[in-house]
Amino acid sequence: MSSNLSPIDTAKFVAAKRAVDFVEDGMRVGLGTGSTAAWMVRCLGERVREEGLRIAGVPTSTRTAELARQVGIRVISLDEARWLDLTIDGADEFDMDLNLIKGGGGAHLQEKIVATASDQMIVITDPSKQVEHLGSFPLPVEVIPFGWQTSKALIEETLASLEVLGQTSALRMNGEAPFVTDEGNHIIDLYLQRIGNPRQLSMVLNQIPGVVENGLFIDICDKVVIGHQDGRVEVIDINEGTHDEGLVEFAETENLFSDI
Numbered sequence: 001m002s003s004n005l006s007p008i009d010t011a012k013f014v015a016a017k018r019a020v021d022f023v024e025d026g027m028r029v030g031l032g033t034g035s036t037a038a039w040m041v042r043c044l045g046e047r048v049r050e051e052g053l054r055i056a057g058v059p060t061s062t063r064t065a066e067l068a069r070q071v072g073i074r075v076i077s078l079d080e081a082r083w084l085d086l087t088i089d090g091a092d093e094f095d096m097d098l099n100l101i102k103g104g105g106g107a108h109l110q111e112k113i114v115a116t117a118s119d120q121m122i123v124i125t126d127p128s129k130q131v132e133h134l135g136s137f138p139l140p141v142e143v144i145p146f147g148w149q150t151s152k153a154l155i156e157e158t159l160a161s162l163e164v165l166g167q168t169s170a171l172r173m174n175g176e177a178p179f180v181t182d183e184g185n186h187i188i189d190l191y192l193q194r195i196g197n198p199r200q201l202s203m204v205l206n207q208i209p210g211v212v213e214n215g216l217f218i219d220i221c222d223k224v225v226i227g228h229q230d231g232r233v234e235v236i237d238i239n240e241g242t243h244d245e246g247l248v249e250f251a252e253t254e255n256l257f258s259d260i
């Protein structure tokens, strides 16, 4: 096996490569955001160019839309697609029920809408994202800019009333200025350590005025594809109750990624 990729990129790449096997001709596919999802978009582009696979991609961010067009994927909006066959995306954490924390890249609002509009969501990941309990990764909460400090205070008050551990929060920054999402909003990251009841927390957060969406994905993900740096790939399917393992060959990837 030869590759110019780092071990972590190799793991992300093999997960992406395996996941695009689930894409069939004619599908409408949700395209996630982040470094792992970017591998998937490249792998899908390769299938479009080399096999003539006819798909329409619905990107979850401006970054992903740009990459998808670059690699030859036909891009349409969610409103054009209405419903999707499949979404493939990365995650920041997943537990054994395949509940997720997403939004490390600040795109969880579009990602959640697109994944929810899909018959199936596949998460691609390296093994480091697997946790027993969600919450080590800061939970992103997207808020509108108007009155964000009040929304932040209300979030903290709500966390205290739920007796959630940790409870510090911070406005996400981009250098000196607040981070701005594709929707023109801000993100408050919640440092919680351990989320005992993710379903309850997700519902409660979304009821706070000013909150647009949080990064908890509950009962949305169907499959997780875990790539390893030696080329092994595990596929966990929560609906089928299966856990399979295979190997992704590398030789074929060298041309594809010679530019990175």
Ligand SMILES: O=C(CO)[C@H](O)[C@H](O)COP(=O)(O)O
Binding pocket: 032, 033, 034, 035, 036, 037, 089, 090, 091, 092, 101, 102, 103, 104, 105, 106, 107, 108, 111
């Ligand atoms: O939720 C996301 C972006 O909003 C990403 O999927 C998540 O942050 C994982 O990113 P990466 O694959 O770069 O680790």
